[in-house]
Amino acid sequence: MTTIVMKFGGTSVATPEKILGVAKRAIREKEQGKRVVIVVSAMGKTTDALLGLASDISQEPPKREMDMLLATGEQVTISLLAMAFKKLGHDALSFTGWQAGIETESVPRNARIETIHTKRLEDALDSGLFCVVAGFQGVDRSGNITTLGRGGSDTTAVALAAALKAEKCEIYTDVDGVYTSDPRYVTGARKLEQISYDEMLELANLGAGVLHPRAVEFAKNNLVPLSVRASYSDEPGTTIQEVITVEKNLIVRGVAFEPDIARITVSYSKPFNGSLANIFTTLAQHLIDVDIIVQSISDEFPPSVSFSIKEDSLEEAKRVLSEARGHIGFTAMDVETGLAKVSIVGSGMVSNPGVAARMFDILRGQDVPVKMVSTSEIKISVVVPSDTMKRSANALHDAYGLTPATVQ
Amino acid sequence: MTTIVMKFGGTSVATPEKILGVAKRAIREKEQGKRVVIVVSAMGKTTDALLGLASDISQEPPKREMDMLLATGEQVTISLLAMAFKKLGHDALSFTGWQAGIETESVPRNARIETIHTKRLEDALDSGLFCVVAGFQGVDRSGNITTLGRGGSDTTAVALAAALKAEKCEIYTDVDGVYTSDPRYVTGARKLEQISYDEMLELANLGAGVLHPRAVEFAKNNLVPLSVRASYSDEPGTTIQEVITVEKNLIVRGVAFEPDIARITVSYSKPFNGSLANIFTTLAQHLIDVDIIVQSISDEFPPSVSFSIKEDSLEEAKRVLSEARGHIGFTAMDVETGLAKVSIVGSGMVSNPGVAARMFDILRGQDVPVKMVSTSEIKISVVVPSDTMKRSANALHDAYGLTPATVQ
Numbered sequence: 001m002t003t004i005v006m007k008f009g010g011t012s013v014a015t016p017e018k019i020l021g022v023a024k025r026a027i028r029e030k031e032q033g034k035r036v037v038i039v040v041s042a043m044g045k046t047t048d049a050l051l052g053l054a055s056d057i058s059q060e061p062p063k064r065e066m067d068m069l070l071a072t073g074e075q076v077t078i079s080l081l082a083m084a085f086k087k088l089g090h091d092a093l094s095f096t097g098w099q100a101g102i103e104t105e106s107v108p109r110n111a112r113i114e115t116i117h118t119k120r121l122e123d124a125l126d127s128g129l130f131c132v133v134a135g136f137q138g139v140d141r142s143g144n145i146t147t148l149g150r151g152g153s154d155t156t157a158v159a160l161a162a163a164l165k166a167e168k169c170e171i172y173t174d175v176d177g178v179y180t181s182d183p184r185y186v187t188g189a190r191k192l193e194q195i196s197y198d199e200m201l202e203l204a205n206l207g208a209g210v211l212h213p214r215a216v217e218f219a220k221n222n223l224v225p226l227s228v229r230a231s232y233s234d235e236p237g238t239t240i241q242e243v244i245t246v247e248k249n250l251i252v253r254g255v256a257f258e259p260d261i262a263r264i265t266v267s268y269s270k271p272f273n274g275s276l277a278n279i280f281t282t283l284a285q286h287l288i289d290v291d292i293i294v295q296s297i298s299d300e301f302p303p304s305v306s307f308s309i310k311e312d313s314l315e316e317a318k319r320v321l322s323e324a325r326g327h328i329g330f331t332a333m334d335v336e337t338g339l340a341k342v343s344i345v346g347s348g349m350v351s352n353p354g355v356a357a358r359m360f361d362i363l364r365g366q367d368v369p370v371k372m373v374s375t376s377e378i379k380i381s382v383v384v385p386s387d388t389m390k391r392s393a394n395a396l397h398d399a400y401g402l403t404p405a406t407v408q
Numbered sequence: 409m410t411t412i413v414m415k416f417g418g419t420s421v422a423t424p425e426k427i428l429g430v431a432k433r434a435i436r437e438k439e440q441g442k443r444v445v446i447v448v449s450a451m452g453k454t455t456d457a458l459l460g461l462a463s464d465i466s467q468e469p470p471k472r473e474m475d476m477l478l479a480t481g482e483q484v485t486i487s488l489l490a491m492a493f494k495k496l497g498h499d500a501l502s503f504t505g506w507q508a509g510i511e512t513e514s515v516p517r518n519a520r521i522e523t524i525h526t527k528r529l530e531d532a533l534d535s536g537l538f539c540v541v542a543g544f545q546g547v548d549r550s551g552n553i554t555t556l557g558r559g560g561s562d563t564t565a566v567a568l569a570a571a572l573k574a575e576k577c578e579i580y581t582d583v584d585g586v587y588t589s590d591p592r593y594v595t596g597a598r599k600l601e602q603i604s605y606d607e608m609l610e611l612a613n614l615g616a617g618v619l620h621p622r623a624v625e626f627a628k629n630n631l632v633p634l635s636v637r638a639s640y641s642d643e644p645g646t647t648i649q650e651v652i653t654v655e656k657n658l659i660v661r662g663v664a665f666e667p668d669i670a671r672i673t674v675s676y677s678k679p680f681n682g683s684l685a686n687i688f689t690t691l692a693q694h695l696i697d698v699d700i701i702v703q704s705i706s707d708e709f710p711p712s713v714s715f716s717i718k719e720d721s722l723e724e725a726k727r728v729l730s731e732a733r734g735h736i737g738f739t740a741m742d743v744e745t746g747l748a749k750v751s752i753v754g755s756g757m758v759s760n761p762g763v764a765a766r767m768f769d770i771l772r773g774q775d776v777p778v779k780m781v782s783t784s785e786i787k788i789s790v791v792v793p794s795d796t797m798k799r800s801a802n803a804l805h806d807a808y809g810l811t812p813a814t815v816q
Binding site: 016019020050053054056057058061062064065066068069071072075076078079080082083084086087093094096098099120143144145 | 424427428458461462464465466469470472473474476477479480483484486487488490491492494495501502504506507528551552553
């Protein structure tokens with residue numbers, strides 16, 4: 001008998017009616033002869049309400065206690081969903097993270113799952129029960145409740161699917177799958193039937209937003225077949241797996257983009273290797289995420305390094321770098337704002353030389369100046385002026401054959 | 409170093425400000441060199457909100473899942489209180505029921521505590537931490553979250569005090585102690601400095617309401633010194649302990665009363681012992697609480713039994729008894745409503761003959777007809793017409809010397 005893990009996010013369980021709907025959906029799967037595990041998040045805005053309570057007490061609450069507080073959100077949902085199954089004539093058992101045997105590191109607010117002791121879940125599934133598991137939470141070896149950080153419920157679902165050797169893990173959400181690009185900006189954007197883990201990982205990291213990168217990474221490492229589909233319809237969604245069986249001919253699988261990027265360029269008087277480490281250590285200590293890094297050293301110009309960050313981190317980045325100026329040893333700092341990042345992703349790139357050249361050619365055809373470039377085996381990102389982001393994304397989407405013929 | 413357990417109910421932790429106030433109060437105890445455990449209930453109306461959510465899903469939710477749901481209420485409070493300690497510069501750890509080692513029977517919604525594994529709490533106390541424990545909840549041997557039923561947080565506090573061999577257990581509430589009677593009805597009612605477990609048990613069972621009978625029973629069985637005091641003032645409150653050191657001369661320690669009582673009288677055609685068991689088994693199966701039971705069998709009249717119940721259970725009691733009429737075997741059922749129960753409580757009664765006679769004499773002096781009587785070693789209860797309840801209580805309070813001379 002095969003096992004399936006279904007995960008429903010906060011908006012899909014926001015009201016008692018929606019919770020009953022989730023139960024009905026899971027019952028349909030069971031009636032097809034499957035063992036069903038359901039992973040749920042906190043209802044709607046519950047987490048925000050809990051964060052509000054904490055901030056009324058303290059601006060810097062202890063992280064362990066934040067985990068204790070936030071874990072109640074999913075606990076409410078699992079109990080209500082188990083009640084919903086009973087109401088519909090089916091037996092279910094709810095499980096908190098610790099009851100489901102989800103053991104994590106002792107890192108409050110951002111713990112990684114170490115082991116899952118599946119005995120209780122296996123026993124319940126063997127007895128024919130629906131298992132309803134609280135996402136986002138676990139327990140460390142000392143018995144402290146931990147939470148898994150952003151995207152934690154996705155990670156719970158994938159980890160359970162791996163531990164229970166499930167046939168697949170379905171992520172139900174408020175979009176109906178993974179798209180070639182964001183339909184709000186790109187006219188020809190369309191839903192993908194399939195995508196590889198690596199491509200999804202790049203898209204997830206680039207802010208496509210439907211799935212958390214940690215969950216995708218976990219699925220890839222354990223070869224868990226994932227799918228992303230709508231909680232409001234029966235459409236099949238997008239399947240994420242190691243080997244793609246269709247659309248092989250596509251070099252580029254998607255176009256992602258992100259506005260509100262700033263670039264900082266720091267110059268030194270002489271090529272002093274320590275400076276580079278000092279800059280990024282300083283930024284990391286202040287939890288400022290750096291994305292693209294470009295260093296250029298030549299004999300003609302003083303050495304410099306450029307890097308991109310989110311615009312809302314810019315003021316703090318400038319402040320902490322200026323404060324550490326003597327320590328870092330730089331001579332000048334330039335800042336450029338009003339930038340955006342546009343990326344093309346596809347595992348076909350690695351075997352197709354000239355993809356980058358073609359990308360730059362397309363952008364030149366659109367009069368888009370390229371400010372920074374970053375490449376990986378399956379991704380090329382460029383930083384461009386914000387006002388060219390939409391134009392660039394549409395041009396790339398069309399040129400790489402992602403737009404259906406009828407739209408283009 | 410002595411340990412103290414402090415318990416704060418829902419109204420005492422209803423807002424972040426009140427939670428900070430609870431922390432301040434506990435810090436004062438620690439500064440006097442004590443190890444401090446704080447037991448808390450769910451904030452204000454949280455439990456009602458959770459019950460509302462459940463009833464939106466199902467009118468008969470599974471009890472195990474109700475426990476899962478309700479237990480989140482206290483978990484929110486403990487995390488916030490631990491944050492409040494940190495905010496005030498002190499270290500604390502919060503503990504859910506299972507983390508505090510509170511092991512219960514597998515009886516959802518009404519579990520009794522079986523064992524407390526105190527190691528984690530002892531370790532935290534030894535490290536100089538405040539221990540903040542969720543009241544009302546525990547875990548059974550299979551790892552299911554259970555709740556302790558009404559008054560559960562009081563029971564948690566007393567059980568922890570016993571397990572940790574605490575110097576005392578303080579119940580902070582919205583009244584400043586145990587009174588000789590209800591001041592809203594009895595002019596001369598005053599706060600008692602001390603009261604024995606047995607007296608408190610009778611008063612608690614009679615609806616004095618400040619402490620749950622199960623908690624008092626637990627305290628009595630383990631000789632835990634209890635006190636009831638106000639969360640809003642520094643007054644010492646009332647101490648509840650085995651041996652009373654003052655006010656020895658008082659035969660009666662308190663006058664309790666309860667309105668909205670109904671009496672049902674059932675007559676049989678012949679003295680058939682099975683009928684008696686059948687009546688009360690039928691009522692118990694429908695969870696109808698029966699209080700006073702009086703049976704009279706004589707040669708002159710047909711045998712009958714009278715019993716008192718709360719008026720709001722009357723319709724259901726009449727219905728289930730009528731339905732079971734053939735099975736029970738009764739000939740007639742009479743009902744009287746508009747009654748109240750008035751009781752005098754005091755451990756001095758057992759060694760003072762004639763207390764009952766005096767009580768009836770006092771009531772006769774007030775023209776109060778006595779409908780039913782029930783006695784224990786330290787309590788006499790009478791059922792009287794509702795409109796004589798207040799008059800009866802005041803007369804008894806005065807006559808037994810409970811009213812201070814200046815008031816009387």
